[in-house]
Amino acid sequence: MKVIALSALATATLMASPLVESAKQAGLVAIPESESALLKMIDNPNNPITKKKVALGKQLYFDPRLSKSGIISCNTCHNLAEGGDDGVPAAIGHNWAMNPHHLNSPTVYNSVFFESQFWDGRDPDLEKQAQGPIQAHPEMAATKEHVEQTVNSMPEYVKAFKKAYGKDVNVDFKTITETIATFERMLVTPSRFDDFLNGYPNALNKAEQEGLKTFIDKGCATCHTGVALGGSMQAFEITAKYKHAGLGDFKGNKDGLVKVPTLRNITQTAPYFHNGGIWSLKESIAEMGRTQLGITLSDKEVASIETFLKTLDGRKPQMVFPQLPASTDTTPKPNAN
Amino acid sequence: MKVIALSALATATLMASPLVESAKQAGLVAIPESESALLKMIDNPNNPITKKKVALGKQLYFDPRLSKSGIISCNTCHNLAEGGDDGVPAAIGHNWAMNPHHLNSPTVYNSVFFESQFWDGRDPDLEKQAQGPIQAHPEMAATKEHVEQTVNSMPEYVKAFKKAYGKDVNVDFKTITETIATFERMLVTPSRFDDFLNGYPNALNKAEQEGLKTFIDKGCATCHTGVALGGSMQAFEITAKYKHAGLGDFKGNKDGLVKVPTLRNITQTAPYFHNGGIWSLKESIAEMGRTQLGITLSDKEVASIETFLKTLDGRKPQMVFPQLPASTDTTPKPNAN
Numbered sequence: 001m002k003v004i005a006l007s008a009l010a011t012a013t014l015m016a017s018p019l020v021e022s023a024k025q026a027g028l029v030a031i032p033e034s035e036s037a038l039l040k041m042i043d044n045p046n047n048p049i050t051k052k053k054v055a056l057g058k059q060l061y062f063d064p065r066l067s068k069s070g071i072i073s074c075n076t077c078h079n080l081a082e083g084g085d086d087g088v089p090a091a092i093g094h095n096w097a098m099n100p101h102h103l104n105s106p107t108v109y110n111s112v113f114f115e116s117q118f119w120d121g122r123d124p125d126l127e128k129q130a131q132g133p134i135q136a137h138p139e140m141a142a143t144k145e146h147v148e149q150t151v152n153s154m155p156e157y158v159k160a161f162k163k164a165y166g167k168d169v170n171v172d173f174k175t176i177t178e179t180i181a182t183f184e185r186m187l188v189t190p191s192r193f194d195d196f197l198n199g200y201p202n203a204l205n206k207a208e209q210e211g212l213k214t215f216i217d218k219g220c221a222t223c224h225t226g227v228a229l230g231g232s233m234q235a236f237e238i239t240a241k242y243k244h245a246g247l248g249d250f251k252g253n254k255d256g257l258v259k260v261p262t263l264r265n266i267t268q269t270a271p272y273f274h275n276g277g278i279w280s281l282k283e284s285i286a287e288m289g290r291t292q293l294g295i296t297l298s299d300k301e302v303a304s305i306e307t308f309l310k311t312l313d314g315r316k317p318q319m320v321f322p323q324l325p326a327s328t329d330t331t332p333k334p335n336a337n
Numbered sequence: 338m339k340v341i342a343l344s345a346l347a348t349a350t351l352m353a354s355p356l357v358e359s360a361k362q363a364g365l366v367a368i369p370e371s372e373s374a375l376l377k378m379i380d381n382p383n384n385p386i387t388k389k390k391v392a393l394g395k396q397l398y399f400d401p402r403l404s405k406s407g408i409i410s411c412n413t414c415h416n417l418a419e420g421g422d423d424g425v426p427a428a429i430g431h432n433w434a435m436n437p438h439h440l441n442s443p444t445v446y447n448s449v450f451f452e453s454q455f456w457d458g459r460d461p462d463l464e465k466q467a468q469g470p471i472q473a474h475p476e477m478a479a480t481k482e483h484v485e486q487t488v489n490s491m492p493e494y495v496k497a498f499k500k501a502y503g504k505d506v507n508v509d510f511k512t513i514t515e516t517i518a519t520f521e522r523m524l525v526t527p528s529r530f531d532d533f534l535n536g537y538p539n540a541l542n543k544a545e546q547e548g549l550k551t552f553i554d555k556g557c558a559t560c561h562t563g564v565a566l567g568g569s570m571q572a573f574e575i576t577a578k579y580k581h582a583g584l585g586d587f588k589g590n591k592d593g594l595v596k597v598p599t600l601r602n603i604t605q606t607a608p609y610f611h612n613g614g615i616w617s618l619k620e621s622i623a624e625m626g627r628t629q630l631g632i633t634l635s636d637k638e639v640a641s642i643e644t645f646l647k648t649l650d651g652r653k654p655q656m657v658f659p660q661l662p663a664s665t666d667t668t669p670k671p672n673a674n
Contacts, residue, residue: 059418062418063418064416064419064423064424065424069425069429070423070424070425071413071423071424071425071429076408079401080658081396081399081400081658081659081660081661082401082661083663086401086407086408087401087402087407087408087664087671088406088407088408088671088673089671092406092408092673095433096432096433096673098673267663268663268664270664279666279670280666313663316660318657319657319658320655320656320657320658321417321418321656321657321658322418323418323653324418324419326420326604326605326650327424327605327607329616329617333616334424334425336425336429336433336435
């Protein structure tokens, strides 16, 4: 099986289709087929991926006791059973607070490929990002001390940290959030689009290949590029079009730039845009044509691009639902207020 | 391996220890070792267990889109990564509402063994129970129509229902909640206590066996009996002791009876009692001695009973985290208000 696949790959590389070439020239990058190449791409030299850290990070990712209320986990807003997000326009967190800028929760799937994290790109990587929502008052509303005391109150967690980092590990907020980030780095979802770029021309049918061509020709790949088909900071016409009453006053970063969302698994991450303003994928495509590219896409072109985008629905890592250690008498009590 | 186990069982049955006999006489019942015996015990003739229903029920159990807000699933309050509950004194639901009677979320694990469902025992089985929290305003706050429209809006769900029930299935609220209940019926956690009753005398060490003896001798098994070590309706001194300001006015059922919580996985389901009033397991044991049995348990007796209770930490079903179908244009939109 492996031999056949490699042989097919070799053949395909020799006769790479003009469309594959043009996709690559447009900056589109496949998730590598080889596990070692992928690991190299998603690893962080300052926080290397290990199996023990991933397993522990998974538990922490699903543990609502890291939040002040005891009922909100990372997975609440970045739900791995859904598209890696929450499916609502603006995140709802502690005390049912809506994100104050009415910001939509981005997917965690493939976020390892983003050049920076958050809609305003303020954090350079997932390690830093993971510290934010846990402490943000309208999200998990915890303090560093709460998180540290919670994790350290459970011998099973402490033991797992020692196994992952060595017996002298300091189970502090930084180490805890870095461990969560290590788990998140593994949340990569290769799709038929990657298969196509990786040398399997039949992975996309004719209509899908036409969609990819339209996507490139119309200029979508100018911003939606790289492995994530997104993830860089770009100018975004939010002040004109998307700033309206009740939807916050988010202005992007200091230069007014906004993070381009990934298009991977885009069929599963409605509603769209930083404020979750549009539910329909077709409408969103047309809107981006108008607002960002200054063109009016025909219904046929919109449908064609949508056909391509559906090929970005990825194969999610199959994972066993974690079991969390039991709280102890020293575990901080939840506080819903 | 199987032969050895059966042979050990046979031997043990012949020379069943007096403690096993006394446990059985006290009404304590093991989760059967044999899968077929277990299936017979947990099945519902009116809603028979099938693999397809269990798999579909798992998806629905984890799907927050069944709630009005789109962010609360069955698993939010009955978290299978924790003790099958939420670890907070009173359930927090839609719009951050606290349960109006300040009732603590019971564990879903082993709830199939309860004689009735809810703290006031108002529902006879999980099929009926599953209809409640989805519609309760301080919980998932959905209408039947919302749930039906949501599920029917996703072709993948409809297809799965057809596969599970036949192509003429009516994917209505009753069928949807019955499917969730089928999944819940499988959430059984055999423990070392069951191994002990099932003929493995070494499954409990000496201290644990002494704890079991104390548990029986002191009268705990009067109410905490059956397979669940709980699950029946009993008089409970709530009006005198547990009704205090701010903790609701729950009075039990029409006769003042309250459902006895299961003791399985009790180390993982703090805080305890219908109002989550006590966090410490030791304190809870002492309190039950005073309030329900009218005796003062010595510290040693309390510790001994706790040692036994820890043997009820069960082996949870290992499960793959489900992937949910993507919403479509006809999926009802979430409403956080």
